Amino acid sequence: MSARHRAEPVIRTRLHRQRGRVALIASVVVLILAGAAGALIVSGRGGSPASSPTPKAIGTTPETPEAAPDATGPPDAHLTIGYGGDVLMHTSVMGDTENGQGDIAPLTSAADPWTGGADLALCGMEVPISPTGVASGYPAFGTLPGVVTALADTGWDGCATASNHAWDQGLDGVIATADTLQAADLGWSGTNRTQAEAEAPYQIYELTRAGRTVRVAQLSSTYGLNGSTADPSWSVNINDVEWAAQQARAAREAGADIVVLHSQIGEEYTPDPVAAQTEYARAIAATGEIDVLFGAHPHVPQSSDLLDGGPDGAGMWVSYSAGNFISNQSIDQGTVLAGVGTFVWVDVTVDQGADGADDAHVDSLHWHPFTVDNDGGHRLIDLAAARAGDVPAGCTLSAEEISERWRAVTTNLGMETYSEDAPAMTGPEPAVLPRG
Secondary structure, eight states, X not given: OOXXXXXXXXXXXXXXXXXXXXXXXXXXXXXXXXXXXXXXXXXXXXGOEEOOXXXXXXXXXXXXXXXXXXXXXXXXXXXXXXXXXXXXXXXXXXXXXXXXXXXXXXXXXXXXXXXXXXXXXXXXXXXXXXXXXXXXXXXXXXXXXXXXXXXXXXXXXXXXXXXXXXXXXXXXXXXXXXXXXXXXXXXXESBOSSHHHHHSOOEEEEEXXXXXXXXXXXXXXXXXXXXXXXXXXXXXXXXXHHHHHHHHHHHHHTTOSEEEEEEEOSOTTOSSOOHHHHHHHHHHHXXXXXXXXXXXXXXXXXXXXXXXXXXXXXXXXXXXXXXXXXXXXXXXXXXXXXXXXXXXXXXEEEEEOTTSSEEEEEEEEEEEEEEEEGGGTSEEEEHHHHHTTOXXXXXXXOHHHHHHHHXXXXXXHOSTTBOSSOOOOOSSOOEXXXXX
16 A cells, blocks of 8 residues: 555546548439439338438538447446444553554454455544553553554554544644554544644545546544543544535545545444434435445444435445444443444445446445454454354353354344455555545
């Protein structure tokens, strides 16, 4: 992945029309001039002569009708955009990484086929990087750069950084987080180091698929900062429907074909989305500017819906919460789902629209469950595989615990959008375009 690409206008493919010329047949002209009607009259039904078309005036050369547009255009492009829930680095999780430096790659390897298989994989960076180099836990989190390095090494392409903990380390933490993500060639949206970044808060990723250049814009915002106020206020994006719509339009003007919005909203440890979530999602869908909404903050997996609205009125998918990707949370939070997370992804098709230009749209949404074995070193377990009997060596979860977590997540989310198989990349890795 390169951070040195510059955004350029999207090149739209247009159909070209051709015009030709034909000549009048000399013999027909002679016959017309001679009035040889008998040679031009063809008998119709009942012996009645059929009228012949009125010929063009002598001496003119008519143009042929416009050729029909080429029906074969470039092949459709297909790609996937995935989201994996909150990277919630409790101190106990940090303690299970090598030398406590945050390398979670060995802990999360069970998810590698999903994070590496999605064409664009976006994480939820729940906590900031500590600007002092010292990790800290709740209530004022600060994690270490090793976490970001591990994310980059395991297939992630960028992160949403707006969360209720985004201001835990103040502006220095906002800057340290963005600097660390940028150094790892990861994109980010949700927090801003400068006012210039805040004025263009979207992150654009560029993917080459089937000879097309596809640009995906990422936006991120949060409901609040645990009672704190960012200073300056533009440092952290706060949920606002009109702001999201305006920024989505600006991202499309900058070349984006698809706009993804991450928003933290809802109530913690609540299996079903609350009214604040559903009302917000419907309002976002009604703007017609957002292609998919990935929700966060409840720390448990929640359902997904295809809502009315979305671009061109084709609908907008929302995942109300993917849960936690990695954390120390468990049934102690009051629900077994606190120890379960999902990788959620959408299928995107880019084809040729009626005007010949590229048309990108989200077709479907899928999810796959994982769970964290807290007592087994905070390792991620493929919950579907474990439930089927493929339990990794050293796992401390009992068969009953695995079954209960599987039952809870499949009951809560339903099986209509469940997928057994990981997505597979359809082209080269995305390029992260510079922000601001």
